[in-house]
Amino acid sequence: MCNTRPMPTSKPDLxxxxxxxxxxxxxxxxxxxxxxxxxxxxxxxxxxxxxAFLFHRAxxxxxxxxxxxxxxxxxxxxxxx
Numbered sequence: 001m002c003n004t005r006p007m008p009t010s011k012p013d014l015x016x017x018x019x020x021x022x023x024x025x026x027x028x029x030x031x032x033x034x035x036x037x038x039x040x041x042x043x044x045x046x047x048x049x050x051x052a053f054l055f056h057r058a059x060x061x062x063x064x065x066x067x068x069x070x071x072x073x074x075x076x077x078x079x080x081x
Contacts, residue, residue, distance in 0.1 A: 014043055014054040023060055024067070 021031050034040040035053060040063070042053035 013057055015057050015060065017053050017055075020053075020055050020060050023064055 017028060017031055021028055024031070026034075031040070031053075035042050040055070041059070043056045043059075044054040046052045046054070
């Protein structure tokens, strides 16, 4: 029998550490440190000592925008001086 279930049209609300690292262009160790320092909040931590973190996609997308804007502001300030 053929699977006729439609493909999801939206991205999942929760994303894993690997995807977050790609979006932020940071290493896993940096992401883990940011969570430990409270700079970034994980929505969920999977069970176990080394359980993966899951994050709300909207939170990460907002952080990407924030970091991009900060980098652009720093470039503008550098050019102005």
